[in-house]
Amino acid sequence: MIKKITFIFFLACSQLVIAQNADSIMLKKISDNVMLKGECYKNLEYLCKKIGNRISGSENAQKAVDYTFKLLKDAGADTVYLQECMVPQWVRGKNEIAKITTGNTETVLKITALGGSVGTPNGGIKGQVVEVKDFDELKKLGKDGLLKGKMVFYNHPFNQTNVETFKSYGEGVKYRYMGPSEAARYGAIASIVRSVGSSYDDFPHTGVMKYNDSLPQIPCVAISTVGADVLSQKLNLKIISTFYLQLECKTLPDVKSYNVIGEIKGTEFPKEYITVGGHLDSWDIGEGAHDDGAGCVQSIEVLRTIKSLGIKLKRTLRVVMFMNEESAGRGGEIYFETAKSKNEKHILAIESDAGGFSPRGFSSTATEQQKNKIKQWAKLFMPYGVYDFDNNGGGADIEDLNKLGAALLGLLPDSQRYFSLHHTDADVFEAVNERELKLGAAVMTMMVFLADQYGLN
Amino acid sequence: MIKKITFIFFLACSQLVIAQNADSIMLKKISDNVMLKGECYKNLEYLCKKIGNRISGSENAQKAVDYTFKLLKDAGADTVYLQECMVPQWVRGKNEIAKITTGNTETVLKITALGGSVGTPNGGIKGQVVEVKDFDELKKLGKDGLLKGKMVFYNHPFNQTNVETFKSYGEGVKYRYMGPSEAARYGAIASIVRSVGSSYDDFPHTGVMKYNDSLPQIPCVAISTVGADVLSQKLNLKIISTFYLQLECKTLPDVKSYNVIGEIKGTEFPKEYITVGGHLDSWDIGEGAHDDGAGCVQSIEVLRTIKSLGIKLKRTLRVVMFMNEESAGRGGEIYFETAKSKNEKHILAIESDAGGFSPRGFSSTATEQQKNKIKQWAKLFMPYGVYDFDNNGGGADIEDLNKLGAALLGLLPDSQRYFSLHHTDADVFEAVNERELKLGAAVMTMMVFLADQYGLN
Numbered sequence: 069m070i071k072k073i074t075f076i077f078f079l080a081c082s083q084l085v086i087a088q089n090a091d092s093i094m095l096k097k098i099s100d101n102v103m104l105k106g107e108c109y110k111n112l113e114y115l116c117k118k119i120g121n122r123i124s125g126s127e128n129a130q131k132a133v134d135y136t137f138k139l140l141k142d143a144g145a146d147t148v149y150l151q152e153c154m155v156p157q158w159v160r161g162k163n164e165i166a167k168i169t170t171g172n173t174e175t176v177l178k179i180t181a182l183g184g185s186v187g188t189p190n191g192g193i194k195g196q197v198v199e200v201k202d203f204d205e206l207k208k209l210g211k212d213g214l215l216k217g218k219m220v221f222y223n224h225p226f227n228q229t230n231v232e233t234f235k236s237y238g239e240g241v242k243y244r245y246m247g248p249s250e251a252a253r254y255g256a257i258a259s260i261v262r263s264v265g266s267s268y269d270d271f272p273h274t275g276v277m278k279y280n281d282s283l284p285q286i287p288c289v290a291i292s293t294v295g296a297d298v299l300s301q302k303l304n305l306k307i308i309s310t311f312y313l314q315l316e317c318k319t320l321p322d323v324k325s326y327n328v329i330g331e332i333k334g335t336e337f338p339k340e341y342i343t344v345g346g347h348l349d350s351w352d353i354g355e356g357a358h359d360d361g362a363g364c365v366q367s368i369e370v371l372r373t374i375k376s377l378g379i380k381l382k383r384t385l386r387v388v389m390f391m392n393e394e395s396a397g398r399g400g401e402i403y404f405e406t407a408k409s410k411n412e413k414h415i416l417a418i419e420s421d422a423g424g425f426s427p428r429g430f431s432s433t434a435t436e437q438q439k440n441k442i443k444q445w446a447k448l449f450m451p452y453g454v455y456d457f458d459n460n461g462g463g464a465d466i467e468d469l470n471k472l473g474a475a476l477l478g479l480l481p482d483s484q485r486y487f488s489l490h491h492t493d494a495d496v497f498e499a500v501n502e503r504e505l506k507l508g509a510a511v512m513t514m515m516v517f518l519a520d521q522y523g524l525n
Numbered sequence: 526m527i528k529k530i531t532f533i534f535f536l537a538c539s540q541l542v543i544a545q546n547a548d549s550i551m552l553k554k555i556s557d558n559v560m561l562k563g564e565c566y567k568n569l570e571y572l573c574k575k576i577g578n579r580i581s582g583s584e585n586a587q588k589a590v591d592y593t594f595k596l597l598k599d600a601g602a603d604t605v606y607l608q609e610c611m612v613p614q615w616v617r618g619k620n621e622i623a624k625i626t627t628g629n630t631e632t633v634l635k636i637t638a639l640g641g642s643v644g645t646p647n648g649g650i651k652g653q654v655v656e657v658k659d660f661d662e663l664k665k666l667g668k669d670g671l672l673k674g675k676m677v678f679y680n681h682p683f684n685q686t687n688v689e690t691f692k693s694y695g696e697g698v699k700y701r702y703m704g705p706s707e708a709a710r711y712g713a714i715a716s717i718v719r720s721v722g723s724s725y726d727d728f729p730h731t732g733v734m735k736y737n738d739s740l741p742q743i744p745c746v747a748i749s750t751v752g753a754d755v756l757s758q759k760l761n762l763k764i765i766s767t768f769y770l771q772l773e774c775k776t777l778p779d780v781k782s783y784n785v786i787g788e789i790k791g792t793e794f795p796k797e798y799i800t801v802g803g804h805l806d807s808w809d810i811g812e813g814a815h816d817d818g819a820g821c822v823q824s825i826e827v828l829r830t831i832k833s834l835g836i837k838l839k840r841t842l843r844v845v846m847f848m849n850e851e852s853a854g855r856g857g858e859i860y861f862e863t864a865k866s867k868n869e870k871h872i873l874a875i876e877s878d879a880g881g882f883s884p885r886g887f888s889s890t891a892t893e894q895q896k897n898k899i900k901q902w903a904k905l906f907m908p909y910g911v912y913d914f915d916n917n918g919g920g921a922d923i924e925d926l927n928k929l930g931a932a933l934l935g936l937l938p939d940s941q942r943y944f945s946l947h948h949t950d951a952d953v954f955e956a957v958n959e960r961e962l963k964l965g966a967a968v969m970t971m972m973v974f975l976a977d978q979y980g981l982n
Contacts, residue, residue, distance in 0.1 A: 103685040228560040228960070231909055266960060426883075426939045428910065452688055453885060453939070455912045482883045482910070482939060484960040503685070503723060503941040 091521075092448055094379075095514045099452060101373050102510040108365035109502040111139055112424070115365065116355035116497035123183075123352040124392040125157030125323045132348050133326050136389045139368050140330030144375030145387070147333075150326040153402040155392040157323050158183055160352055161316025165192065166260075166289065168302060169310045177299065179289040180272040180353060180492075181317045182244060182261070183395055186285045192314030193287070195219045195257055199303050203242075203250060210254025219258040219311055220251035223300055226266050226293070226487065232459075233266055233483040234422070237490075240264040241275070248288040249280035258313055259288040262296035267488040270294045274351050274491045276395050287315045327399045328389040330371055334520075336382035341407070342516055343386045343417040343474070344370050347393030347465055354495035358486065361497075362424030362505055363479075364389050369509035370516055381520045383415065390465035393421070400465030407472060414474035416519045418512055419463025423489075424505040425481035427454050430515065431461025434475035438524045442475070445518050454511050456480055475524050477515065479508055548978070549905055551836075552971045556909060558830050559967040565822035566959040568596055569881070572822065573812035573954035580640075580809040581849040582614030582780045589805050590783050593846045596825050597787030601832030602844070604790075607783040610859040612849040614780050615640055617809055618773025622649065623717075623746065625759060626767045634756065636746040637729040637810060637949075638774045639701060639718070640852055643742045649771030650744070652676045652714055656760050660699075660707060667711025676715040676768055677708035680757055683723050683750070683944065689916075690723055690940040691879070694947075697721040698732070705745040706737035715770055716745040719753035721944065727751045728949040731808050733852050744772045784856045785846040787828055791977075793839035798864070799973055800843045800874040800931070801827050804850030804922055811952035815943065818954075819881030819962055820936075821846050826966035827973055838977045840872065847922040850878070857922035864929060871931035873976045875969055876920025880946075881962040882938035884911050887972065888918025891932035895981045899932070902975050911968050913937055932981050934972065936965055 102108075119135060122128040133150065140148045166177040181187075198214065199221045200206045206222075209215055222243035227236040241264050248259035263273035270292045279285045291299065302308045328348065334340060346363020350356020371387045391399035407414060418430075432439060439457075446457050462476030470476050481504070489495040559565075576592060579585040590607065597605045623634040638644075655671065656678045657663045663679075666672055679700035684693040698721050705716040720730035727749045736742045748756065759765045785805065791797060803820020807813020828844045848856035864871060875887075889896060900914050919933030927933050938961070946952040 099688070100686045229557045231556070231964070233960070268959075426941050453913075456910075484883050484964065485958050488958065501942050501945065502725075503690070507688070507941065 088448065091518065094517060095448055097377060098373055098513045098517065099510045101376055102369060102506045102513065105376060106369055106506045106509060107372060108369040108509050109505055111365040111368065112357065112361050112500060112505065113497050115361045116357050121350050121352050121354060121356050122348065124155040124325060124349045124395055126352070129325060129349055129391070133328055136328045136348060136364060136368065140328065140371065140387060143330065143368050143372035145330030145332060145371055148330045151329055151402060151406065152324060152326055153391055153398045154322040155325045155398050156396050157320040158395065159318060159320060161187060161318065163314055163316050165314040166291070167312040168299065168308055169312065170302060170307045175298070177291050177295045178270055178272050179291050180274040181315050182277040182288045182290060183274055183351065184277050184319065185288045185315060185317050187315040187317050188287050188313055192312055193257060194310045194312050197221050197260065197299065197303060197308065197311045199223050199300055206250060215251065216255035218256055219260060220256040221260040221299060222247050223262045223296055225262065226264065228266065233487045236266070237264055237487055244275055244290065245277050248277055248286055249283045252283045252286045256286060258286050261288070261290050263290045263292055265293055265487050265490065268293050271492040271494050274353060287313060289313065289315065325391045327391050327403055330387045332371060332374065332381060332385045334383040335380045338384050339413060340383040341386055341412055341414045342383050342520060343388055343414065343466060343469065344512060344516060345388035345390050345465060346420050347399065348389040349392050349394050351394055351491050354493045355497055357495050357497045357500050358423040358489055359491065359495055360393070360421045362500060363420035366420050366424065366505065366509035366512055370513045373513045379517060383520050385516065393465050397464055400468065404468035407469065412472065414469050414472045415524050416477065417466035417469045417474045418477045418479065418515060419466045420479040420508060420512060421463050422479060422483065423481050423486040424500045424508055425485060426504045427452065427479060427481050427508045427511040429454055429456025429459070429480040431459040431478040431480050432457065432476060433460060433462040433470050438475040441522070441524055449511065449514065452507060452511055479512055481508055545905065548975065551974060552905055554834060555830055555970045555974065556967040558833055559826060559963045559970065562833060563826055563963045563966060564829060565826040565966050566962055568822040568825065569814065569818050569957060569962065570954050572818045573814050578807050578809050578811060578813050579805065581612040581806045581852055582782060586782060586806055586848070590785055593785045593805060593821060593825065597785065597828065597844060600787065600825050600829035602787030602789060602828055605787045608786055608859060608863065609781060609783055610848055610855045611779040612782045612855050613853050614777040615852065616775060616777060618644060618775065620771055620773050622771040623748070624769040625756065625765055626769065627759060627764045632755070634748050634752045635727055635729050636748050637731040638772050639734040639745045639747060640731055640808065641734050641776065642745045642772060642774050644772040644774050645744050645770055649769055650714060651767045651769050654678050654717065654756065654760060654765065654768045656680050656757055663707060672708065673712035675713055676717060677713045678717045678756060679704050680719045680753055682719065683721065685723065690944045693723070694721055694944055701732055701747065702734050705734055705743055706740045709740045709743045713743060715743050718745070718747050720747045720749055722750055722947065723944040725750050728951050730948045731810060732948045744770060746770065746772065782848045784848050784860055787844045789828060789831065789838060789842045791840040792837045795841050796870055797840040798843055798869055798871045799840050799977060800845055800871065800923060800926065801969060801973060802845035802847050802922060803877050804856065805846040806849050806851050808851055808948050811950045812954055814952050814954045814957050815880040815946055816948065816952055817850070817878045819957060820877035823877050823881065823962065823966035823969055827970045830970045836974060840977050842973065850922050854921055857925065861925035864926065869929065871926050871929045872981050873934065874923035874926045874931045875934045875936065875972060876923045877936040877965060877969060878920050879936060879940065880938050880943040881957045881965055882942060883961045884909065884936060884938050884965045884968040886911055886913025886916070886937040888916040888935040888937050889914065889933060890917060890919040890927050895932040898979065898981055906968065906971065909964060909968055936969055938965055
């Protein structure tokens with residue numbers, strides 16, 4: 069009996085080894101195909117240089133819809149179609165100016181209005197600035213009535229001690245997101261936030277903020293990390309007479325936009341879906357190269373590679389360019405609602421929205437069973453520098469698909485450089501390395517291949 | 526008996542767990558110290574921007590000696606001293622010109638003379654170009670007498686399918702290193718090599734070459750990857766009448782230079798040495814930021830961090846700025862010879878010379894016992910994204926220390942971007958990310974700490 073069990077055990081093991089060998093050969097083919105024939109880098113160049121940044125509702129966003137529609141066709145999708153969604157339309161306007169007056173001297177600070185901010189009245193506003201390091205200090209000063217009529221300056225530094233920079237981003241972004249309304253709660257007239265960025269430089273980082281409906285809407289901006297120190301030093305020296313702020317941004321009515329979807333129909337289980345995507349909209353500064361042009365062109369590369377290698381997927385692959393991740397997530401919402409209303413069976417969704425850097429792993433939101441299955445494949449990914457399968461995560465555009473049973477995976481690239489560029493003028497095509505971008509796309513394709521081959525249940 | 530063994534086993538295991546917890550706390554302290562107080566990034570800025578590139582024997586190399594001498598003192602070394610070595614002195618001269626004539630049109634190609642190349646006669650040389658893809662093709666054409674009086678163009682593309690780019694570099698660099706003499710063997714008058722670079726751009730990559738003493742010395746240059754395609758296309762179209770080359774480079778007599786060495790004396794085993802280093806010389810284009818300013822400032826950071834945290838090392842730490850790695854390795858040679866003549870006991874040597882990118886592991890040359898010991902610590906490095914301990918390697922400047930019993934380790938950063946920059950004008954301070962550089966320094970410090978704490982035998 070023992071012998072028999074042992075024999076079966078070794079048989080099972082050896083079959084596993086044979087399967088893993090065949091898989092590792094296929095994974096190498098995928099990698100080689102992307103590295104040698106991949107088009108994601110040149111597609112990203114076009115998206116960044118010929119179209120440029122593409123905030124929801126903009127003309128450029130529509131151009132990006134048209135362009136990626138064509139790319140998905142060219143990559144070999146069976147079907148390419150648009151999925152309509154209504155998106156918020158926030159426009160920056162022409163001028164955004166911040167000046168500190170010190171005696172007779174004016175210092176101009178580089179700023180960027182936060183996405184969703186109201187503008188100032190024509191001619192701008194002036195006021196005194198009160199610096200706080202966190203919400204506790206805000207509350208204390210606010211309760212003492214010291215913020216009334218003032219501009220609040222959140223000067224929370226990026227926590228450099230976290231190895232994963234997304235953790236530090238998570239710690240700091242609340243001042244950008246909720247800071248304006250929390251300041252307005254105590255009568256402040258504007259909110260200024262130190263950029264949630266990891267580099268010490270003069271690039272302000274924009275990003276979405278949200279007003280609390282029950283509080284006055286005050287204008288809000290980010291200043292660079294260098295600018296924050298300049299402001300803080302002048303405040304410490306008590307030499308600032310006034311801070312001048314002028315913003316012309318405003319929110320227009322929602323407009324029609326689209327997710328762009330390309331499919332390859334599955335050969336065995338065409339009604340089971342694997343979704344792979346990035347978001348097509350970006351902020352309206354820089355070129356949205358890493359965020360998230362990279363994720364879009366990588367997702368299209370997955371489809372191109374599968375066609376190029378003649379891989380017949382059992383399940384239906386859907387590559388999705390999600391619209392409007394940055395401000396309201398409407399694209400992700402409509403994709404989920406549609407899938408739910410059609411009772412679709414989703415087994416896996418992968419999003420790439422953490423930059424086009426060297427891939428290091430996948431974060432996941434999945435059942436224990438799904439996670440264990442994915443971890444069984446871990447060693448197949450090691451030759452590609454991909455070793456980290458332990459973090460929770462997924463992606464903003466796909467998160468609801470978990471409710472339909474899908475395992476969610478987020479491509480996890482090296483995070484050291486992301487928050488130097490994120491939502492700034494520095495997020496341009498030149499900041500993307502071709503090999504890093506392609507390796508990410510290759511690794512996403514590998515995961516699609518394995519999940520399709522072996523399922524996830 | 527079984528119970529007793531089991532008990533001892535569990536006791537040993539639990540003590541290991543306690544030790545590893547204490548170690549992981551110390552490693553986090555090291556990381557936090559470097560990320561918050563580290564000076565390597567600003568030191569690198571000075572080295573790159575105030576001194577600049579620093580080829581062996583140059584005035585800048587001497588400035589770098591003086592500067593890092595001071596840095597090591599400031600970082601808290603007990604002793605800082607110079608170790609004399611004679612280094613080759615190759616100078617580029619003022620002009621280096623390559624032009625293709627096509628009918629009445631001249632196309633200028635960006636070139637860089639290879640380190641060690643002879644110049645052309647005054648007024649340059651003209652000739653016809655013969656393209657070869659490898660030494661086999663060279664040999665065939667050479668034997669047919671088709672290379673006599675010609676310029677040989679080695680057009681070997683970078684192998685993009687290797688995930689580790691150093692592997693592709695290894696495959697391609699022979700055409701740069703030995704190509705000139707191999708071409709001269711068949712009567713060629715010059716050698717032109719496609720840059721051993723992973724990006725498709727217009728930066729030629731220099732680097733050392735070596736003449737075979739028994740063959741004529743012919744001038745040799747690298748052209749960019751874009752330039753190589755331009756040249757190749759024109760050759761295919763058979764529209765090139767002549768290729769003009771002018772170089773003013775030459776080799777002067779050897780001159781005196783130095784390794785810079787800073788020490789902290791060990792408290793228990795002061796006669797056992799741990800060496801940590803990078804090389805101070807660079808090529809004479811760009812700023813030698815990744816190659817190898819990064820390794821130098823990271824090595825100094827190791828010493829600073831250990832002093833800053835009040836860690837008392839049992840063994841003597843030596844931080845070495847090796848001179849002349851790029852052309853003849855004289856610094857490494859003299860360091861080894863001196864150690865050997867003094868009968869020093871070296872237990873570990875770490876070199877950082879693969880760029881200041883996110884660390885991913887350590888390559889090693891060591892006994893099985895040493896390797897096993899290092900691998901026991903592997904999981905302590907995982908929180909820092911360092912997981913790869915399986916590659917052979919070490920570093921050019923430290924390799925001989927293996928003969929003295931030292932385990933050799935090479936910091937293994939992410940390699941995707943290195944050969945976009947290596948030995949080019951693009952290897953500048955701006956191409957280095959502060960967090961990536963610092964993480965590398967932190968990880969080197971951790972390895973020194975563990976090896977000192979537990980030994981390596």
